[in-house]
Amino acid sequence: MTDELILYTNPQSRGRIVRWMLEEVGATYRVDVLDYATTMKGEAYLAINPMGKVPAIVHGGKVVTECAAICAYLADAYSDAGLAPLPEERADYYRWMFYAAGPVEQAATNQAAAFVAGEDKSRMFGYGTYDLVVEVLDGLLSSRPYAAGVRFTAADVYLGSQIGWLTMFGMLPKRDSFMAYVERVQSREAYKRAWAMDDALVAELQPAAEPV
Numbered sequence: 001m002t003d004e005l006i007l008y009t010n011p012q013s014r015g016r017i018v019r020w021m022l023e024e025v026g027a028t029y030r031v032d033v034l035d036y037a038t039t040m041k042g043e044a045y046l047a048i049n050p051m052g053k054v055p056a057i058v059h060g061g062k063v064v065t066e067c068a069a070i071c072a073y074l075a076d077a078y079s080d081a082g083l084a085p086l087p088e089e090r091a092d093y094y095r096w097m098f099y100a101a102g103p104v105e106q107a108a109t110n111q112a113a114a115f116v117a118g119e120d121k122s123r124m125f126g127y128g129t130y131d132l133v134v135e136v137l138d139g140l141l142s143s144r145p146y147a148a149g150v151r152f153t154a155a156d157v158y159l160g161s162q163i164g165w166l167t168m169f170g171m172l173p174k175r176d177s178f179m180a181y182v183e184r185v186q187s188r189e190a191y192k193r194a195w196a197m198d199d200a201l202v203a204e205l206q207p208a209a210e211p212v
Helices: 015-025 067-077 087-112 130-143 154-168 176-186 189-205
Strands: 005-009 030-033 056-059 062-065
Touching: 005 015, 015 067, 015 154, 015 189, 056 067, 062 067, 067 087, 067 154, 087 130, 087 154, 130 176, 154 176, 176 189
Parallel strands: 005 030
Antiparallel strands: 005 056, 056 062
């Protein structure tokens, strides 16, 4: 089918973000689960994503990679779901979705890897410093319930996923504004449904326990 939507993923990956977004928009999709050591690096998948990373989607024969881009694409492709920005929300929607995809991701990853630039080098980094990123996020989420204002949008699927993961693994501090936001977005039925699907898939992929 020319309009078929395929999600290439692994349940222990950022593919969970895209599964959540797909459930939010009510898309009909097929899931192709890839293994990190084999199929993800195989010729067939590298033809889809030369990075050899998941997630990716193919929709109507077109490939979309990068979680933030996939979320934005799906919000537009399934506009009836109401997760694309209203005209007055567009500036904040794009600003904060891509702030999460750029500065937040980079700062948290570098911090976790103990890769911290000295003051004389911080101007070379798009995010400035890790502490500054934390303060900017805290300021945002202390001032409004959602990324684009008062309404949940696709930006919150991405930003909420980032903050959820990063606070879970100690890569962001558990500030009150962060944890209230995570609780708010994770209370959505689409999130719960998507998470349960991927949890079930993790269990299915686990090797059977050895008898005792």
